[in-house]
Amino acid sequence: DIVMTQSPDSLAVSLGERATINCKSSQTILYTSNKQNYLAWYQQKPGQPPKLLIYWTSTRASGVPDRFSGSGSGTDFTLTISSLQAEDVAVYYCHQFYRTPFTFGPGTRVDIK
Amino acid sequence: QITLKESGPTLVKPTQTLTLTCTFSGFSLSTDGVGVGWIRQPPGKAPEWLALIYWNDDKRYSPSLKSRLTITKDTAKDQVVLTMTNMDPVDTATYYCAHRPYDNIWGSYAFDYWGQGTLVIVSS
Numbered sequence: 001d002i003v004m005t006q007s008p009d010s011l012a013v014s015l016g017e018r019a020t021i022n023c024k025s026s027q028t029i030l031y032t033s034n035k036q037n038y039l040a041w042y043q044q045k046p047g048q049p050p051k052l053l054i055y056w057t058s059t060r061a062s063g064v065p066d067r068f069s070g071s072g073s074g075t076d077f078t079l080t081i082s083s084l085q086a087e088d089v090a091v092y093y094c095h096q097f098y099r100t101p102f103t104f105g106p107g108t109r110v111d112i113k
Numbered sequence: 114q115i116t117l118k119e120s121g122p123t124l125v126k127p128t129q130t131l132t133l134t135c136t137f138s139g140f141s142l143s144t145d146g147v148g149v150g151w152i153r154q155p156p157g158k159a160p161e162w163l164a165l166i167y168w169n170d171d172k173r174y175s176p177s178l179k180s181r182l183t184i185t186k187d188t189a190k191d192q193v194v195l196t197m198t199n200m201d202p203v204d205t206a207t208y209y210c211a212h213r214p215y216d217n218i219w220g221s222y223a224f225d226y227w228g229q230g231t232l233v234i235v236s237s
Contacts, residue, residue: 001176040223042160049209049227050160056222093159097223100173102150102162 002026002096004105012113019081021108023094028074031098038098041070041079043090044107050093054079086112115139117149117210117228125200125235135193135210135228142168142188146215149193150224151184153206161206165213166193202235 003026013019029038037057042050052061054070057077067082081088089112094105121133133151140147150165164184165173174182183196193210208231211224 034219036219038222049211049230051227052223052225055225056219061225095160095223097221100162100165101175101177102165104160104162106159 001101002029002099002103004094004096004103006092006094006105006108008108009106010109010111012111013081013084014113015086016083017113019084019088019110021079021092021094021110023072023077023079023105025075025077025096029096029098030074037073037077038096039070039072039077040095040097041068042093042095042104043088044093045090053092055097081110084110084112115212115226117212117226119208119210119228119231121208121231121233123232123234125233126237127201127235129200131195131197131200131204131233133195133197133208133210133231133233135195137191137193137210137212139226140212142166142186142191142193144168144215146217146221148213148215148221149186150211150213151193151195151208152211152224152227153204153208154230155203155206160209163197163208164195167213200235205233205235207232 007022039057040055041053044050058070091107117137148167151163154160166184181198212226
């Protein structure tokens with residue numbers, strides 16, 4: 001199985017400041033035939049299902065604000081919230097859909113400082 | 114607009130079999146490339162992928178649970194059913210079904226639409 005790890009476990013950021021979450025996969029999730037990394041980011045608020053934010057490392061899902069961005073390749077990836085808003089308080093998960101069994105990271109909790 | 118909704122029992126006794134139904138709308142599971150998956154999430158923990166079925170009836174299972182899972186589809190009813198045998202208290206979780214989309218250029222990608230989930234408690 002591809003193991004996903006995330007850091008930090010939690011972070012508190014002031015409103016309007018940048019939040020950065022890191023994700024690492026235990027093996028590459030770069031599909032060489034199309035040069036896409038099969039990495040997604042989800043946001044989950046209490047009592048709600050995970051919401052797809054980003055897929056293929058950096059493609060924002062429909063309706064996702066452009067303050068959310070993703071980067072990385074191979075085994076190391078980053079989700080950046082450029083200017084934290086109150087509604088961004090949530091748990092964020094990275095997820096590899098490169099190969100079954102699909103796996104998720106343990107999550108990073110983002111709060112307001 | 115794509116929607117999915119899970120249904121099934123809230124309380125299951127240990128050793129019983131769980132049957133969950135995902136009823137969806139806004140897409141067809143006979144469209145090339147499309148899939149529907151099941152993911153569960155124990156309280157306070159990360160999601161765990163369980164199973165996936167594709168438009169062509171290709172099925173994938175989590176290796177750690179494969180012996181206990183069966184996923185099927187009823188295209189006419191727009192439903193996907195997951196059964197899990199020999200339930201245990203550690204299987205207590207919210208169970209979600211989700212749509213796996215297909216891009217004609219890049220292929221399948223991440224689950225984009227999820228149901229609201231159904232909480233399943235395993236207890237005697």
